[in-house]
Amino acid sequence: MKIGELAARANLSASAIRYYEKLGLLAAPQRIGGQRRYPSGALQRVLLVRFATDMGFTLSEIKLFLNGLGDHIPVGPRWRKLASRKLVEVKQNISRSLKLKSLLQGLLRCHCASLEFCVTRLSLSSNLRGLSRSNR
Amino acid sequence: MKIGELAARANLSASAIRYYEKLGLLAAPQRIGGQRRYPSGALQRVLLVRFATDMGFTLSEIKLFLNGLGDHIPVGPRWRKLASRKLVEVKQNISRSLKLKSLLQGLLRCHCASLEFCVTRLSLSSNLRGLSRSNR
DNA sequence: CTAGAACTTAAAGTCAACTTTAAGTCAAGC
DNA sequence: GCTTGACTTAAAGTTGACTTTAAGTTCTAG
Numbered sequence: 001m002k003i004g005e006l007a008a009r010a011n012l013s014a015s016a017i018r019y020y021e022k023l024g025l026l027a028a029p030q031r032i033g034g035q036r037r038y039p040s041g042a043l044q045r046v047l048l049v050r051f052a053t054d055m056g057f058t059l060s061e062i063k064l065f066l067n068g069l070g071d072h073i074p075v076g077p078r079w080r081k082l083a084s085r086k087l088v089e090v091k092q093n094i095s096r097s098l099k100l101k102s103l104l105q106g107l108l109r110c111h112c113a114s115l116e117f118c119v120t121r122l123s124l125s126s127n128l129r130g131l132s133r134s135n136r
Numbered sequence: 137m138k139i140g141e142l143a144a145r146a147n148l149s150a151s152a153i154r155y156y157e158k159l160g161l162l163a164a165p166q167r168i169g170g171q172r173r174y175p176s177g178a179l180q181r182v183l184l185v186r187f188a189t190d191m192g193f194t195l196s197e198i199k200l201f202l203n204g205l206g207d208h209i210p211v212g213p214r215w216r217k218l219a220s221r222k223l224v225e226v227k228q229n230i231s232r233s234l235k236l237k238s239l240l241q242g243l244l245r246c247h248c249a250s251l252e253f254c255v256t257r258l259s260l261s262s263n264l265r266g267l268s269r270s271n272r
Numbered sequence: 273c274t275a276g277a278a279c280t281t282a283a284a285g286t287c288a289a290c291t292t293t294a295a296g297t298c299a300a301g302c
Numbered sequence: 303g304c305t306t307g308a309c310t311t312a313a314a315g316t317t318g319a320c321t322t323t324a325a326g327t328t329c330t331a332g
Contacts, residue, residue, distance in 0.1 A: 004308060012290095014309080019290060033298060035309055055236055059289070080244065087240045094233045097226050100191060104223045108216065138329095140278060148320095150279080155320060169328060171279055195319070 001038040010046040017046065025049050025063055056086055137174040146182040153182065161185050161199055192222055 007014040020026040026045060029038045052062045065079040143150045156162040162181060165174045188198045201215040 002309075015291060016289080018310090023289095033309095035298070053289090055239065083240055083244055087237065087244070090233050090237050090240060094230060094237065097230045097233065101223065101226050101230065103191065104219055104226060108219055108223065138279080151321060152319080154280095159319095169279095171328070189319085 001040065001042070003036050003038070006038050006042060006046065009043055010050060012046075012050070020046065020049060020059075023059055023063060025059060025066060056090065057082070137176065137178070139172050139174070142174050142178060142182065145179055146186060148182075148186070156182065156185060156195075159195055159199060161195060161202060192226065193218070 001009075003014045003017055007017050010017075017026065021028055026042065026049070029036045029042065031037065049059075049062055049066075053059065061082055065082055137145075139150045139153055143153050146153075153162065157164055162178065162185070165172045165178065167173065185195075185198055185202075189195065197218055201218055
């Protein structure tokens with residue numbers, strides 16, 4: 001499989017594939033005439049990476065539990081640790097977003113002339129602060 | 137009020153204040169000996185901007201409904217439109233995060249040897265795709 | 273009066289995950 | 303054999319919200 005086909009099947013771009021390789025998320029494949037030729041297993045690997053990024057892991061986190069360079073903790077516990085950390089983040093994000101939602105709904109129901117009034121009237125100061133402001 | 141005091145009171149840095157000024161989110165204040173002197177109203181303004189960014193608006197969106205350059209739609213409707221668009225995003229983010237949460241919990245309960253097995257065993261292919269992958 | 277903290281500017285750097293560019297090489301179909 | 307599309311590289315660009323840097327100016331306390 002050439003890079004274009006792999007990219008198409010994984011629904012991302014060829015340059016993204018090369019980028020994953022450079023980051024060490026994907027093994028450098030055999031080459032024919034300088035061009036990359038992938039075994040079918042590569043697709044599964046790429047899809048796993050996509051899946052993990054969709055779950056909110058960063059590429060360097062993914063690298064950690066895919067080929068765990070750096071420390072000597074085995075894959076299982078390492079993944080488990082990262083995943084439970086991520087779970088906390090996700091939960092925080094949920095509660096933050098729920099707050100946000102009712103806040104926005106409140107502001108939309110409000111008929112103040114200016115936003116400043118709304119904000120002070122509804123005294124929505126900032127119970128928003130300090131919650132993980134990024135699920136990516 | 138000098139910039140350092142304003143920054144401290146708004147809990148951000150002096151350079152961020154200058155940045156807001158450059159973006160047009162904050163009026164250029166009077167100067168004494170080249171240094172910025174802010175009226176007390178400036179604090180409220182900065183806090184409003186912080187509040188809006190906390191709600192997930194980008195600085196350029198905030199600029200739009202603060203001093204709406206560009207179009208001639210009055211502030212009320214403009215804010216309303218942006219806010220309801222944001223509300224949709226937030227709702228999408230919530231449902232995405234809820235899926236993520238149960239996914240992670242499922243994976244954590246699973247005792248497969250490798251993540252690949254887990255993923256295929258739980259057939260968690262990607263019902264995750266296509267949901268707003270950014271609440272900022 | 274002077275040390276040093278706080279201010280000034282424009283421009284460059286940061287992070288993540290890629291994309292784009294430029295300039296060139298290879299492969300497949302006719 | 304030639305065209306054309308797919309591939310190759312390294313380096314620079316993108317986005318958003320700032321921060322950092324460098325070099326210089328001003329304010330303030332003692």
